[in-house]
Amino acid sequence: MPKKLNDKLPKGVSLDRNWRTREARYYFRAPGRNKVRIRETPGTKAFEDEVACARLGVPYEPDGAPPAPKPIVRKPNEGTVDWLIQEYKRRTVDKVNLGLWSRRAGMLEEIADYKFGKARCGDLPYVDMARRHVLEMRDDLRKTPGAQNEIKRVLSAMFSWAIENGLAAVNPASKIKLLHSGDGFHTWTIDEVRQFEAKHPEGSKARLMLHLALYTGLRLDNLSVLGRQHIRDGVLTFRPTKTKKSSGVTVVLPVLAELKKTIDASPVGNLTFLVTEFDKPFTTNGLGNKMRDWCDEAELFHCSTHGLRKAGATIAAENGATDEELMAIFGWTTKGQTTLYTKKARRQKIAAGAIHKLLP
Numbered sequence: 064m065p066k067k068l069n070d071k072l073p074k075g076v077s078l079d080r081n082w083r084t085r086e087a088r089y090y091f092r093a094p095g096r097n098k099v100r101i102r103e104t105p106g107t108k109a110f111e112d113e114v115a116c117a118r119l120g121v122p123y124e125p126d127g128a129p130p131a132p133k134p135i136v137r138k139p140n141e142g143t144v145d146w147l148i149q150e151y152k153r154r155t156v157d158k159v160n161l162g163l164w165s166r167r168a169g170m171l172e173e174i175a176d177y178k179f180g181k182a183r184c185g186d187l188p189y190v191d192m193a194r195r196h197v198l199e200m201r202d203d204l205r206k207t208p209g210a211q212n213e214i215k216r217v218l219s220a221m222f223s224w225a226i227e228n229g230l231a232a233v234n235p236a237s238k239i240k241l242l243h244s245g246d247g248f249h250t251w252t253i254d255e256v257r258q259f260e261a262k263h264p265e266g267s268k269a270r271l272m273l274h275l276a277l278y279t280g281l282r283l284d285n286l287s288v289l290g291r292q293h294i295r296d297g298v299l300t301f302r303p304t305k306t307k308k309s310s311g312v313t314v315v316l317p318v319l320a321e322l323k324k325t326i327d328a329s330p331v332g333n334l335t336f337l338v339t340e341f342d343k344p345f346t347t348n349g350l351g352n353k354m355r356d357w358c359d360e361a362e363l364f365h366c367s368t369h370g371l372r373k374a375g376a377t378i379a380a381e382n383g384a385t386d387e388e389l390m391a392i393f394g395w396t397t398k399g400q401t402t403l404y405t406k407k408a409r410r411q412k413i414a415a416g417a418i419h420k421l422l423p
Contacts, residue, residue, distance in 0.1 A: 080352040091117035145185035208242035251374035262361035380404035
């Protein structure tokens with residue numbers, strides 16, 4: 064086996080760690096084709112054979128393994144949760160963002176396989192689903208408030224569609240309140256930024272990632288595709304993925320001198336600033352996993368990429384940025400997203416100016 068999981072991999076093979084479990088996963092990628100998961104152990108002949116099959120576009124069958132059985136296509140009974148999910152997919156997939164729909168579909172499959180005692184949810188009549196069933200699945204399938212809210216949202220969206228199309232009369236998820244996620248991702252402090260910089264010097268990819276995230280406020284999925292083509296005459300112009308299908312907001316930011324200095328001192332790719340050791344653009348998950356490694360190397364185990372976006376908003380608010388200014392920088396469309404930072408900054412200043420009043 065190679066000394067490191069990502070050393071000396073065959074051309075076209077890359078390592079993408081599962082963001083939650085940190086499990087090593089290998090994929091073969093070729094231009095114009097879907098990526099292929101490689102399941103054999105790196106450094107073995109079986110691994111090389113599986114990569115060769117992926118490169119040729121033919122199925123891989125391990126030595127001595129029986130032929131893969133043909134998948135059994137089970138037609139769901141009408142009126143079951145499985146049937147409603149199937150109809151929801153069939154009749155709405157062309158009308159929504161495919162990336163969003165793929166996430167919804169995966170979550171609905173989890174819901175269908177959920178067990179109430181010995182009964183599988185997908186086999187039960189969907190008209191019998193009640194509020195208590197939604198709450199049970201929400202709390203069992205996900206562990207954090209934000210993720211639990213997604214279970215509620217996807218069920219509510221499906222049943223709302225069913226009501227509009229005359230397939231249901233009640234939405235069992237509609238009156239369930241969203242859970243409060245608190246502060247969510249940890250907001251980096253200035254000391255933590257300096258600690259990261261001390262570990263990763265100027266000219267490193269890690270330092271470049273830090274400054275791109277901190278000085279642009281872009282999210283992880285946008286940082287993975289950001290490149291020189293987005294900067295012209297010292298101005299960065301970018302339409303965030305999250306708003307592309309909704310508000311269509313475009314972020315236009317002058318490039319700070321500190322960021323320009325870091326970019327000029329760092330190795331960058333042709334199409335993206337941040338590239339893998341094979342000079343290929345990162346996937347979103349791949350870049351997130353790499354940032355996780357860089358943070359761990361700096362002993363910042365509680366820090367994350369999104370925490371840098373929050374740090375930027377906090378610093379700007381403490382420096383006097385208004386709600387409108389924060390909206391322009393971070394691509395937000397409502398003040399509900401900015402007041403969290405501006406109110407906190409104002410409270411700190413008010414407290415600092417009034418603390419002497421505690422003296423008798």
